[in-house]
Each structure stands twice: as C-alpha cells, then as structure tokens.
Amino acid sequence: MRVSTSNFYILSLASMQARQADLDRVQRQLGSGLKLLQPADNPGAAASINRFQATLAATDAFTANINRANAALGAEESALSSVGDVLNRVRELTLQGLNAGQSAESRRGIAVEVRAMRSQLMALANSVGSDGEYLFAGYKVTTPPYQETAGVVSYVGDAGQRTLELSPGNNVVVADAGSAVFGSAREGNGVFRTVAGLANTGSLVVGGTAVVGAFIPDTYTASFTVGVDGVVSYSVTGAVSGPVASGTYADGDALSFAGVTLNLSGLPATGDVLRVTPAARQDAFAALEELAAALELPDGAPAQRAAQVNRLSRGLESLDQQLLHISAVRASVGARLQVGELVADAHAGAKLRTQEALSDVSDLDYAEAATRLAQQLTSLQAVQETFSRLASLSLFNYLR
Template sequence: MRISTSQMFSLGLGAMLEKQGDLVRTQQQISTGQRMLSPADDPVAAVRNLELSRAKDRTEQYERNNHLLDSRLRLEESVLSESVTLLQRVRELAVQANNATQSNESRQSIALEIRQHLDSLLAYANTQDSDGRYIFSGFQQDTPAFSQTTSGVTYNGDDGQRMLQAGPGRQIADSDPGSAVFMAMLNGNGQFSAAASSANQGDGVIAVNAVADPASFTGQTLTVQFTSSDSYEVVDASSNVVASGSYLSGADIVAGGMSFQIEGQPVAGDSFTLQPAQRQDVFSMLDQLAGSLELGRSNAADRAQQTSEINHALGNLDQALDHILGKQTEVGARMASLDRQVDINAGASLQIEENLSLVNDLDYAEAITRFNQQLTSLQAAQQAFSKVQGLSLFNYL
C-alpha cells in the first residue's frame, strides 16, 4: 500500500485536530461544570433536562404565589383578629349601657365610643396590602371595599375570590370578599329576632330567646299581643291565634317552636314581634346600637323599649362575633394548608435539583482524568507528526 506525502500529512493533521477538539471540549466541560455543552452530546439527557427545567420553573412560580398567599392571609387574619377585639369591646359597652343605673348622658358617651369603633371597623374593612390593593374587594381590588353613605355603609366590591396556584393541583384563596365577611350575618339569635313595638306603653322587655323545638320551628313571623296586663295571645301574620296564656314576668313563652321571655309589666295593647333572622351587615348593627343609646329616654316605657333594643343588639353582636371568628378559623385553616404545601414544594424542589444535578453536573474526577489522557494523546500525536514530516526521498538524493 502506497501512501503519498500529502495523504500522510493530511492524516496526521486530522488526527491532531480531532484530539485537540476532544481536549477543548473536555476543557469547556471542566470550566463550566456542565456535562452537556449541547443537546447533541446526549439527546435523551437533553430532553430530561428540559422537562426538569420546566418543573423547576413551575415550582419557583408556586413559591412566588405562596409568598404572596402567606402575606395576604396573614394580613387578613390580623384584620379579623382586630375586628373580633373591637366587637368584643362594643359588646362590653352594650352590656354596660344596659345597666339601669346609666343615665341618658352616660349612654350617649357610650354611643360616641361605639361610633368611633364603627369608624375603626370601616377602616379595617378597607385594609390594603403592600401593593395598595384592597383585600376585601373581591376581584375589584383597586376599589375601596366599603364607603360611608347617607343611608349607611355600602359594599363596592364583588363576590369574587382570587385563587392562586400553591402547588400541583392545589389552589388556595388569598382573601375573602367583604360581602362574605362583614355583610352576610344573620341577626337576632341566628334563627329569629325579637323586637318590642315602639308604641308600647308598659315597661315590658323581651329578653332571652331560642329555638325550643326545631321540629315545630317554621320561621314564620309571630306577634305577641297583650290583651291585658296579665294575659297574652300569640298570632301569626294572618291574625290567627297560635298560642295564648297568662303572663308571668320572666317565665318562658313557647310558640311556633320558639322560646322567649318577657320581663317587666306590659299593659293591654302592647306587642312584641318575632320574625325570621335576616341578613344584616355588622356596620348597621353598630349604627343601630349607637342610635338607640343616643336617643334620650324620659319614662319607663321608653327605657323598656331601649332595653329591648340593646338586648337585640347584644344578640346581633354575638352573631357577628361568631361569624367573624368562623372566618378567622377558615383563614387559619388556609394558612395551615399553605404551610403544608410549602413543605411539599420544598421537597419537590430539592428532588428536582438533585435530578438536574445528575443530568447536567460534571464528574470532575472523571473529566480531569480524561483531560490528562487526551492531553497526553495529543502531545504524542504532535511528536509523532513532527518525526514523520521529516521523512522524504529528497533527503537521499
């Protein structure tokens, strides 16, 4: 077999260039710490790397979402906690105002404090997050949730609830609409409410009330009418008598599955109304209580009317407290669920990083050994080429 000088030079040069290319590639791997410099190096690993990178991006997005969720939920929980404290104080003031030793002036002073608490509660309901968004406005987060009007407090938001992706297949609400927190409360005892007629002339006060027989409770409106100072009739909306009896102050009266007490001494013609509980906002509950305390009472009948109104307000406040405490519990449950999801995401993120390391990271010990071998091979090829290039017949002519 004959090999020309040009062919010999070409083969030697090609071998050196190939070994030099391998050496440069290994050097790049060592300098970057990456096993794959291009998808062509390992197509299967490149596809796996792409899948893992996408999973890592999703996990990082979950982390950002969860940070926002944590911030918003903590803010809402704090606002609800402050609201509960405020309502508890208002309830204490209502009990204080219900004391017979209070004068018109002292009750008006209590009403002034209640109105200050009402303003504070409205400010709580219009809380903004760090981005200036109103947390209780539903989807209308750039609009103040509530505003004061001549007719009362108006809700400006909607019933929307923004859900953020906290993890694969797991969404968590970052807040609650104000309509569900401050507006949708049942008044009275949550099932029915009791009120004295403003035309009453006696000093009868309607007090404790509850559902005595759920099976008989129909939720109809009933009116207790006193036919004399010691007898009464209970009539429905069609004026049908459903119960009657002799009156004894503080004794239980049962009608339509409802049990209640009337204390004091009503007179003939006095009446008290029992009606199904209605949805009411907490702001009007406080406003009605303050309005009742602001109005001076000059006789026993007026003071009895005020006492009935305060008793009704106390029932409303109990319902408001239960409602907001329930919302606070829901937020707490979401925060606990978020904490668990954060832990799950952290574990998933660690696993993804480990898998990415297995796919991408370079084995430095193997790479350095390979680099030294390739360097030795290249040096040998260069030395051999320098020897071979000197072989020529012209040296012997």
Template sequence: MRISTSQLYANGVNSMLSQQAKLSKTQLQVATGQKILTPSDDPVGSVRSLELTRAKEKTEQYERNGNLLDSRLRLEESIVSNSVDVLQRVRELSVQANNATQSNESRQSIAFELRQQLDNLLSYANTKDSSGHFIFAGYQEGSSPFSKTAGGYVYNGDDGQRQLQVGPARSLPDGDPGSEVFMNILNGNGKFQTGSNPANTGSAVIDAGSVTDLGQFNRETFTVRFTSSSQYEVLNAGGAVVSSAAYQDGGDISVGGMSVKIKGPAAAGDEFTIAPAQRQDLFSMVEALAVSLETPRNSNSGRALQNSEINTAISNIDQAMDHLINKQTGIGSRLQSLERQTDINAGASLQIAENLSLVNDLDYAEAISRFSQQQAALQAAQQAFSKVQGLSLFNYL
C-alpha cells in the first residue's frame, strides 16, 4: 500500500500528541492525587463519588448541628443546675425563717437575701447564648423571655422548640421554652395545696399534707372550719358538711383521699383550705415568701398565719426543685442521645472517607510506573517522527 509523505507526517504528529495527552493526564493525576479527573474517566466511579460526596456533606452538617446542640444543651443544663442551687438556698432560708426564735427584723433580713436570690433566678431565666439569643424564649429568641410587671411575672416567649437534625433519621430539640422550665409548676405538694384564712384568730398552723388514697382523690376543694377550739367540721365546695370531729392537736384530718395535720390552739371560726394544686411560676413562689417575711407579725394569730405561709412556700419550693431536676434529667438524656449519635456519625464519616478514597484516590505506585512508560513512549514517538521527517528520495540516488 502506498503511503503519502503527508499521511506519514500526520501519523507521526498524531502519535506524539496522543502520547503527550496521556502523559499530561497522568501528570495531573499525580499532582492532584485523584484518579478521576473528568466523568468520562470512570462514569460509574464518578456517580459513586458524587453520591459519597453528598453523603459526606450531609454527615458534616449533622456534625455541625451536633456541636451546636451540645453547646446549647450544656448551657441550658448549667442554668437549670444553677437554678436548683438557688432554690436549695431559698429552701434553707425558708426553714431558717420558720424558727420561732426569729424576730420581724431577722425575717426581713432573710427576705432581703430572698429577693437577691429571686433576681438571680430571673437573670438565669433570661440567659443568652454565645450568639446573643435568649435560650428560654422559644422561637422569640430575640426578646427577653421573662419580665416583672405590676401583676406578677410574665413570660414573653412562646412554646416553640427548635429541632436540629443530628442524623439521617434523628432530630433532637436544642432547648426548652421557658414556659416549661420556670412556669407551670404545680404548687403545694403537687396534688393539692393548703392555706390558712388570714382572718383566723387562733394560732393553729396547717401543714402541706399528702395524698393517702389515690382511689378517693378527685381534686375536690374542702374547708376545715372550727366550730369551737375543740371541734371542727369539714365542708365541701358547696358548703355542705361532709364530716366533723373533735380536734386533736397535730392529729390527722382525712377527707377525699387526702390527709393534713393542724397543730396549735385553734379558735372558733378559724378556717383552713384544702384545694387542688395549681400551676404557678417559681418566681411568684419566691416572691410570695419574701412578701410574707417582710410583713411584721406581732400577734400569735399573725405569726401562725406566717408559719402556714412559710410551710406553703417550702412545699412550693420542693415542687419547683423536683420540676427543675426532672428537666435537668431530660437534658442529660438528650446529651446522652447526642453522644451516641455523634459516635454513629463519626463511624459513618470514617466509612465514607474510606469509600471515597477507594473511588477517587490515586495509586501512586501504579501512576508513577505508568508515567515512566508513557514518557518512554513519547520519547520513542518523537525519535521515530524525527527519523521519518529526515527521509528523502535523494538519500538513495
């Protein structure tokens, strides 16, 4: 077959260009450490690489969400723990104030510290995170969630609870709205509350009581009324007498599955109430105690009323502490769940990285060997072209 000079020349050039392209590609692979430079290099591998890259990005987002969640939950846990410490101090002050040796002046001094502790609680409830967001405001994180008004303490946030996705099928709340942490706490003993009529003239004091029969307990309201210093009757919410008995100082008075104790001398007309527990904010609980201690009591009946108010406050504080401890436990459970998910994410990240490496990473030993072969092939093509280019018919004449 006859081959023209131009065709021979073109074949030589194309051979060199092909070898140069192969060499350039291998050189780029070695420089980047990647064996897939374009989808056409390995269509199946390219698709797999894209899938793994997307999975890697999702896992990295889960990790970022997890770090944010961990930070916010640990801050919330710290605030709730500090609030429990404050309430523990409030309880200690309550017990101290309930001592018969306390004077009006000493109780007012205790009330002064109570108000300082109340300020601490309010400050904790209005805590901001590192981004300046109020952590107990729900979705209204740009505004202070708690404030004091003439009518009491007000929650300005909402009940929103943001969920952060920390795994393919796992989301966790990054906090709790203040309405669930500092508000809506059942007062009294958690089932019912007791109280003394401010108009009582005797010096008897009622305790917080307890539920003795859940089968009979149906959240009814009752009034214990003394018909004389030695006799009392129990009335229901409609004013009907449901029982009556001789008064025994410190003895049990049972009604509706509940039992209370009244201690001290009572007077005819004295009344004590037993009513269902109501939801209350913990700030008002401490405030009520401070107000009681700030009010001078100069009569036996006045001091008895104050003792009943202190007993009520102690029961309220116990309920508030239990409430916060339960919240603290819930936060701890979330942190444990997050820790387990973080370990799962770390394992997934490692597996994805290994698979990406198998798909994308270059085998340097093979690539360098191939580079040397391609370099030799290019040199051979260049030498062959040089010799062919030098051929002429005149060399044989």
C-alpha cells in the first residue's frame, strides 16, 4: 500500500496528539487528585459524586445547627444553675429568718438581702446568649423579657419556643420561654396552699403540709372555737363540698380532711381560721417578694410572731416548688444537650461513611496513575522517535 508523504505526516501528528492528550489527562489527574476531570468522563460516577456532595453539605448544615443548639442550651443551663444558686441562698436566708433568736432588725436586714437576690434573679432572667439574643424571651429575642414597674416584675416576652433541626424531622427546643421557666411553678406545696387568716389573734402555726391520698380541689375554711372549758374545736367547710370535717384540737395535732394534712402547733383563738385552696401558679419574683415582706412583719406579740412564721413557712414551701421546677427545667435542658451529642455522633459516623464512598468514586489511585503516566510518556516518546526515524528516510539520503 502506498503511503504519501503528506498522509504519513498527518497520521503521525494525529498519533502524537492523541498520546499527548492522554499524557495531559493523567498529569491533570495527578495534579487534582481526582479520577473525573469532567462529568462526561463517567456520567454515572459524576451523578454519584453530586449525590454524595449534597449529602455532606446537608450533614455539615445539621452539624452547624447542633453547634448552635449546644451553645444556646449551654448558656441556658449555665443561667439556670445560677438561678438555682440564688434560690438556694434565699432558702438559707428564710431559714435564718424563721429562727426565733433573730430580732426584728436582723430580719429586716435579711429582707434587704432577699430583695437583692430578687434583683439578681431578674438579671439572670434577662440573660443574653452568645448570639446576643435574650435566652428567655420566646421569639422576642431583641427585648429584655422581664421588666419591673413600681416594684412589680412583669414578663413581656412571649411563649414561643425556638427550635433547630438537628437531623431530618428531628427538631429540638433550644430556648425556653421565661413564662415557662420563672412563672410556672405551683405555690404552696405544689398541690394546695394554706393561708392563716389575717385577723387571727391566736398563736396557731401551720408547720409541714402533705397530701394524703388524693386532694379534692375546693376552697376549704377551717374555723376554730375555744370553749369556756378551754377545749378547742374546729370545723372544716368547703365552698363547694360543704362541711367535710370537725373535731377537737390540742397543741401539736394534725388536721386531716379531703386529702389534706396540716401539722399544727400553738393554740388558736376563737374565730381564727385557716384557708386551703388549690395551688395556683406563682412566678419566682412574687415568691421572693412574699418572703421579703414576711420578714418585715412585726413580731413583738405571740399572734404577730405566729402570723410571721405562717407566712415564712408557706413562702418556704413555695420557694421549694420554685427550686423543684428549676431543677426539672435543667433536667430537660440536659436531656436536650444529650440528644444533640447523640445526633452529632450519628452525623459524624454518617459523614465518614459518605466521605469513604465519595473517595471510592472520585479520588485518584496515585500508584495506578503514576504507572499510566510512565506508560504514556514511553508511548509518546516511541511515537516521536518512530516519526523522527521514518521522516529522515529518503532515496537521496540512501544515494549519499
């Protein structure tokens, strides 16, 4: 077969260009570390790469949400820990105030510290997170949630609970509204509240209270009468239930009715009353103000001291409910932090598996590529050498 000179040059050039292209492709693969330099190289693998990269991007977004959630919940947990410290300090002060050895002046000094703790509590309720948003404001994150007017603390936030998505369909609350944290505890012992009549003139004091069986919700009034023989009798009447109990009372007896048990001490006067009502919700600021006001009551006469002890004891009960509620909120925050850790671990494992799959599809095998590079170089050199030798052949060269 005859091969013209021009055809020889064309074929040789095409062969060298093809090998040069192969060599260039290998060099670019080695430079980038990727098997695929463009989707057309392997459309199926390119689609898998896009899918894996989308999965990794979504995982990174969820991980960022987890970090934000952990920061917010960590700030809330820290604030709640300080709230617990404040309430425990107020509890210590209340127990000091209940001590019979305290004077009226020392109790007023204790009341000053209780109000200082109340101010500290308000500062904590208006805590700001690392993102500059108020922790307990609900959705109104740019406005302090608690404001004080004429000595009354009011919540001006809303009941919204901010959430973040930690994984598909898995949303976690990252901030509790102040109304749920500082305004949801029950007063009294958490089930009912006991109040001594303001006009009581005896020395009757309510100590511990308890629920025995099931409390029947109603407003009960226990009235006391002292007979001419000194025997104290009582009768308990419910606003709805009517008469529910009656009997005689001696110092130290317990009064029980409708699931209520009141441990009493001291002696009442005729006409003295105790009222028992279902426990309503009380915010922490009102609870602390009630204790401060009780500490400032006069205590010179036995009846005055009994009135002060009754209010302080009931205030202490309510304070314990505040502490229990704060502990429950902290436990909830801790559980949510734990969820974040578990989801973060799951994301880390899934990300590692996705990265491995992506690496299998996209990452270059350097040993194999280096071998191909050497082969392509050898092939190109062989073509170039062949062309050089054949191009120099001619009849005139032979005749010379």
